Amino acid sequence: MKILVCLSVVPDTTTKISFTDSDTKFNSAGVTWIMNPYDEMALTRALELTELHSGTVTSITVGSVETEAVIRKALAVGATDAIRINAAPTDAMQVALEIAAYAKTENYDLIFTGRESIDYNGGLVAGLIGELLKIPSINVVTKIELNGSVAKLERDIDGGREVLESETPLVLSAQKEFSEPRIPNMRGIMAARAKPLKVIEPVASANTSFTKFEMPKEKQGVKMIAAEDAGALIGLLHEVAKVI
Amino acid sequence: MTLVYVELAEGKIKKSSLEALNYAHKLGEEVIAIAIGEAEDASLAQAGKYGAVKIIHVPILAFENNEYACILAAAAQEIGVKYTIFSNTYTGKAIAPRLAVKLDASIISGVTELPQSDGFKKGVFSGKAFAFVNSTKAIHVITLTPNSFALEVLGEEVAVETRTYAIESTTPKTKSLDKIKAGGKIPLTEAELVVSAGRGMKGPENWGMIEELAELLGAATACSKPVSDMHWRPHTEHVGQTGITIKPNLYIAVGISGAIQHLAGISSSKVIVAINKDAEAPVFKIADYGIVGDAFEVLPRIIEAAKNLKRS
Ligand SMILES: Cc1cc2nc3c(=O)[nH]c(=O)nc-3n(C[C@H](O)[C@H](O)[C@H](O)COP(=O)(O)OP(=O)(O)OC[C@H]3O[C@@H](n4cnc5c(N)ncnc54)[C@H](O)[C@@H]3O)c2cc1C
Ligand SMILES: Nc1ncnc2c1ncn2[C@@H]1O[C@H](COP(=O)(O)O)[C@@H](O)[C@H]1O
Numbered sequence: 001m002k003i004l005v006c007l008s009v010v011p012d013t014t015t016k017i018s019f020t021d022s023d024t025k026f027n028s029a030g031v032t033w034i035m036n037p038y039d040e041m042a043l044t045r046a047l048e049l050t051e052l053h054s055g056t057v058t059s060i061t062v063g064s065v066e067t068e069a070v071i072r073k074a075l076a077v078g079a080t081d082a083i084r085i086n087a088a089p090t091d092a093m094q095v096a097l098e099i100a101a102y103a104k105t106e107n108y109d110l111i112f113t114g115r116e117s118i119d120y121n122g123g124l125v126a127g128l129i130g131e132l133l134k135i136p137s138i139n140v141v142t143k144i145e146l147n148g149s150v151a152k153l154e155r156d157i158d159g160g161r162e163v164l165e166s167e168t169p170l171v172l173s174a175q176k177e178f179s180e181p182r183i184p185n186m187r188g189i190m191a192a193r194a195k196p197l198k199v200i201e202p203v204a205s206a207n208t209s210f211t212k213f214e215m216p217k218e219k220q221g222v223k224m225i226a227a228e229d230a231g232a233l234i235g236l237l238h239e240v241a242k243v244i
Numbered sequence: 245m246t247l248v249y250v251e252l253a254e255g256k257i258k259k260s261s262l263e264a265l266n267y268a269h270k271l272g273e274e275v276i277a278i279a280i281g282e283a284e285d286a287s288l289a290q291a292g293k294y295g296a297v298k299i300i301h302v303p304i305l306a307f308e309n310n311e312y313a314c315i316l317a318a319a320a321q322e323i324g325v326k327y328t329i330f331s332n333t334y335t336g337k338a339i340a341p342r343l344a345v346k347l348d349a350s351i352i353s354g355v356t357e358l359p360q361s362d363g364f365k366k367g368v369f370s371g372k373a374f375a376f377v378n379s380t381k382a383i384h385v386i387t388l389t390p391n392s393f394a395l396e397v398l399g400e401e402v403a404v405e406t407r408t409y410a411i412e413s414t415t416p417k418t419k420s421l422d423k424i425k426a427g428g429k430i431p432l433t434e435a436e437l438v439v440s441a442g443r444g445m446k447g448p449e450n451w452g453m454i455e456e457l458a459e460l461l462g463a464a465t466a467c468s469k470p471v472s473d474m475h476w477r478p479h480t481e482h483v484g485q486t487g488i489t490i491k492p493n494l495y496i497a498v499g500i501s502g503a504i505q506h507l508a509g510i511s512s513s514k515v516i517v518a519i520n521k522d523a524e525a526p527v528f529k530i531a532d533y534g535i536v537g538d539a540f541e542v543l544p545r546i547i548e549a550a551k552n553l554k555r556s
């Protein structure tokens with residue numbers, strides 16, 4: 001079985017976001033980069049599945065050479081090999097076109113993405129890849145079990161959960177509960193150095209671009225209510241803020 | 245022309261879809277709504293009040309994202325769309341990307357405002373910032389963040405055109421085996437009011453007060469990450485940078501410290517209330533109303549007042 005895991009590299013969650021060049025560029029100065037948390041869950045489940053059913057796990061990242069430190073982490077926890085497509089990711093369509101173009105040549109049984117990247121929050125890549133490759137796409141998946149070429153899955157739906165079944169090949173996006181991430185050990189880190197990280201040149205381009213960024217409006221300041229008088233909150237929300 | 249995919253819940257158009265209709269109307273093109281699934285004409289006709297000139301009803305039952313995308317693509321091509329609008333829900337995001345590929349369109353998700361000269365505004369970094377996005381394509385697929393738009397009635401009920409489309413697809417189908425409803429509650433992503441609690445509640449056995457307040461206000465419940473990690477609450481309630489990003493009119497945070505990752509997911513809320521025993525908790529920095537005190541003493545007072553308001 002062959003599994004492809006789409007890994008995006010994102011700013012650490014504690015990052016204070018700011019912009020440069022008159023708010024047209026993300027300020028990456030001093031940012032620590034991490035593997036997108038949902039992608040990490042996807043990767044771990046992929047490793048578990050190949051441990052159960054044998055096979056290989058390949059990670060794929062659309063990104064510049066700076067992403068390689070994080071890609072090595074995927075190899076250290078157990079990925080067989082890694083692909084880096086040498087382009088700065090601009091939008092979900094571009095990322096999906098690149099990944100689909102590569103995946104077409106390799107016949108993966110499963111392609112995993114994260115539910116969304118915590119930087120640009122598109123949550124679109126799985127659906128785009130699915131349509132580009134004409135395979136089923138299933139988003140916000142919390143569970144996958146395999147029985148031959150049939151996958152049994154659970155996913156979050158608006159207002160509940162769905163149990164469903166699909167033939168492989170398929171693409172899915174991983175939601176919390178998909179797996180518990182693993183911590184790389186020394187042996188894994190050493191082994192990662194010898195594993196193949198192939199760099200390929202891009203074939204696609206983006207059709208959207210960021211023109212400008214903006215920070216949320218500052219709050220006016222907080223109105224404090226004494227604990228003894230906490231009930232007054234309800235009146236304020238009803239009459240002043242008019243939200244209830 | 246603009247096509248709006250209207251989501252149904254119990255045969256009625258969901259509020260987030262009415263917002264999408266309003267939004268579509270304000271984009272300036274003529275708006276046609278399309279609903280797939282079971283619904284009465286009387287409910288569907290409401291689409292006219294929120295901006296549609298017509299609603300197409302495709303009465304097939306089970307949701308299958310690829311099939312739905314095929315239907316929408318056929319409708320969009322027939323109409324000749326410039327925009328297709330979805331709600332930024334799990335359902336919307338399951339169909340929208342497949343449709344974008346079929347239509348050779350650009351796709352922008354999580355849009356919060358009408359486009360300006362800088363393009364479409366959308367939340368990024370889980371609500372820590374906003375970005376403006378421009379597209380070079382002739383057709384745009386947009387998913388609209390729920391609660392971004394105050395609803396307005398713009399017209400009259402419209403005619404419902406019931407019809408079918410031939411589904412020609414080479415993509416294998418997925419098969420739904422079972423659906424489990426989450427306790428009949430309001431889905432968090434679309435909720436206008438949210439009562440949320442953190443580790444300050446000490447344990448899952450103390451959530452009765454949170455649920456009672458939510459029930460009284462008609463709010464959804466949410467929680468911080470450690471609370472869902474410890475399984476005090478289901479993961480679907482986890483808000484923040486690695487959970488759900490929400491944009492309700494009211495967010496009440498009880499016993500939540502206000503870590504940067506938590507605030508990311510909720511900072512777009514219109515009104516934020518913080519209840520925390522520590523006056524220095526960072527959550528007060530983004531709050532509109534704050535109460536420094538023990539949740540176990542403060543909440544009963546608020547619940548009492550909410551009961552009184554409900555009675556009056
Ligand atoms: C990679 C990463 C991603 C993360 N993503 C998220 C995320 O998406 N969402 C998220 O929420 N967190 C996230 N976190 C965790 C985040 O950093 C905080 O640890 C978390 O938000 C704290 O949760 P809390 O406020 O419930 O608990 P605490 O920080 O422990 O705060 C509890 C608060 O309750 C107050 N309190 C205690 N007792 C009472 C009482 N009786 N009455 C009133 N107040 C009381 C305390 O004063 C305190 O402020 C992430 C962390 C990491 C490392
Ligand atoms: N640059 C990238 N390289 C590889 N995979 C990516 C990249 N960007 C996004 N993805 C994948 O697509 C998922 C959804 O991303 P997004 O659409 O940005 O929210 C992520 O969780 C990743 O699995």
